[in-house]
Amino acid sequence: MNDEANVGVFYSAGRDLDAVMRQAAVRFPDGRITLLLPPELVEARRNTDASTEIITVRPVRSVGGFVRLARLLRRHRFSDFITCYPSRPLRLLAAVSGARRCASVDEQGRWTPLSASLALALLGVACNELRGHAAWLRVWAVVRFQRVRTGEQPPRR
Amino acid sequence: MRIAFVDPMFVWPPPGGAPVDLTYAMQGVAQAGHDVRLFLPDRDRWWGERNEAELPVPATRVPFDAAGPTRRTIGPRFREAVDAWRPDVVHLGFSFFLKPCLAAALAHHPLVLHYYAYELTCPRDYRIYLNGRTCPNNYLRTPDVCRRCTFEALGPDLRHGEPTLYAAEYLDARAYTPGYHRAVIAMIQAxxxxxxNSPVEAARLAGLHPDVRMIPPGVDTDAFPAAPFPAPEAGRPKAVLMAGRAEDPAKGVDVLRQAAEALAEQRRDFEVRATWRHEERNTPWFRAVGWCTGEALRRQYAAAWCCVMPSLWDEPFGLVAAEAMATGRPVIASRVGGLGELVEDGVTGLLFERGDAPGLRDCLDRLLDDAELCARMGRAARGRIERQYAWPRIVERCYLPLFEEVVR
Known part of the structure; x- marks a missing residue:
């Protein structure tokens, strides 16, 4: 599809990476594919045919870790960045990767384009947080103030 | 008789637990001459590499959009599919929080509700195991306590707007509301x-339904054939196996480690093998063998002198123990939940009290000293499984009479 594609595939522990890598290889038959993996998965993926390179990435636990990961991704100058899920954190990561095209792909080959715009990704994260906090508050209020009438409620903890 | 098995969480091929149980039950009922059909959501991600053509019974995949089943769609869609097939009885299997919606939509059929692990009595998780002990609460009887506890556990997940499947279903099904509790009670009564699976679970439902049947999961005795007892060899350690989800703290691996450590001070002729991945915690007498299934698991059972299930939570049944028994190995188990029923103390294995590491050490010491006792208990264990827990026996003794009575 794209002779000069430099494709970064970001790992997911939950998804079948073999299937996702196969999808990437089909989409970019002549592209250079780099698989970004945490240290514990590197050994198991040594023989992944589709990847021309494996890069170890540290799990992100802080803003500093996220910035370091973003810098690493940008250094590789990916033309395409693929994630296994279209989750908000991965959308954000895709947006800061510097890639021109970003997408999430699942085992069945469904491609979901992700915005490469950092502003849109940040807006998405903010909206999501807002929605999440609103849901949390709603549930808290119901659990706190609405009781179940059963007639038997021993106060046990 | 036409029997519809409805299971929104079915996974093919079944990795374990409820889908395995359901697969064998459906297969057995179909082999008995009944017309059986599985109804499940049409979701590709729940189908592995194997084709649904390999399923032991025909299936209807109920269509849903990308969001999957929701509170509003799950009932009408399944109802339409099931009604079109005109079953005589509907068996409702494992689900998360949407089960009452589904039950309400199918309640006009004779309904058999299958309750897996502690799914109805603990909305927080299925183990009723909290802070290192079995939780005394029961959502059916202490709903407000359990609603608060569930919210404490799922709240952080909700706050970031991208909840897990479990938390998303909790939100969608409005499982935090008082109305949801009424829906659960109505489902049981409908x-x-x-x-x-076990008397412990039956006790938690006591008084809520007049016909609570205890049906243990079966064992595929062909998949786990009796294996000859490993011959003692000089210089080779006697293997003690802990199979299953050893990573789960509720399974009690720490109790086993304590017991083995104490035993290692007296003797060095044994090795505990656990199906977990933490090789960094290996010791000369404790070895991680990684997650095992299929042939690898059968080899582990066959190589073991005995198997240990030191569970701290009330195991609904103890399938791993049953598989070990089918292979002809004695089981040392804690006296919890279904394990206390499955293992006959002194006949098919040994029982010790929950969390009692010295008690477990004594049991291990006794079996490791006596190959003849191990072999004898192993033979008795195999016999017990063949007589009571082999799938054809379970279907014949439990499922078929149940469906016939329900239809009458």
Whole structure:
């Protein structure tokens, strides 16, 4: 599809990476594919045919870790960045990767384009947080103030 | 008789637990001459590499959009598919929080409700195991306590707007509301019969339904054939196996480690093998063998002198123990939940009290000293499984009479 594609595939522990890598290889038959993996998965993926390179990435636990990961991704100058899920954190990561095209792909080959715009990704994260906090508050209020009438409620903890 | 098995969480091929149980039950009922069909959501991600053509019974995949089943769609869609097939009885299997919606939509059929692990009595998780002990609460009887506890556990997940499947279903099904509790009670009462796996589970439903049936999961005795007892060899350690989800703290691996450590001070002729991945915690007498299934698991059972299930939570049944027994190995188990029923103390294995590491050490010491006792208990264990827990026996003794009674 794209002779000069430099494709970064970001790992997911939950998804079948073999299937996702196969999808990437089909989409970019002549592209250079780099698989970004945490240290514990590197050994198991040594023989992944589709990847021309494996890069170890540290799990992100802080803003500093996220910035370091973003810098690493940008250094590789990916033309395409693929994630296994279209989750908000991965959308954000895709947006800061510097890639021109970003997408999430699942085992069945469904491609979901992700915005490469950092502003849109940040807006998405903010909206999501807002929605999440609103849901949390709603549930808290119901659990706190609405009781179940059963007639038997021993106060046990 | 036409029997519809409805299971929104079915996974093919079944990795373990409820889908395995359901697969064998459906297969057995179909082999008995009944017309059986599985109804499940049409979701590709729940189908592995194997084709649904390999399923032991025909299936109807109920269509849903990308969001999957929701509170509003799950009932009408399944109802339409099931009604079109005109079953005589509907068996409702494992689900998360949407089960009451589904039950309400199918309640016009004779309904058999299958209750897996502690799904109805603990919305927080299925183990009723909290802070290192079995939780005394029961959502059916102490709903407000359990609602608060569930919210404490799922709240952080909700706050970031991208909840897990479990938390998303909790939100969608409005499982935090008082109305949801009424829906759960209504579901239990609408069923003609309720299936549980063990007396412990039955006790938690006591008084809520007049016909709670205890049906243990079966064992595929062909998949786990009796293996000859490993011959003692000089210089080779006697293997003690802990199979299953050893990573789960509720499974009690720490109790086993304590017991083995104490035993290692007296003797060095044994090795505990656990199906977990933490090789960094290996010791000369404790070895991680990684997650094992299929042939690898059968080899582990066959190589072991005995198997240990030091569970701290009330195991609904103890399938790993049953598989070990089918292979002809004695089981040392804690006296919890279904394990206390499955293992006959002194006959098919040994029982010790929950969390009692010295007690477990003594049991291990006794079996490791006596190959003849191990072999004898192993033979008795195999016999018990063949007589009571082999799938054809379970289907013949439990499922077929149940469906016939429900239809009458």
């Amino acid at each position: 069923a003609r019969a309720v299936i549980v």
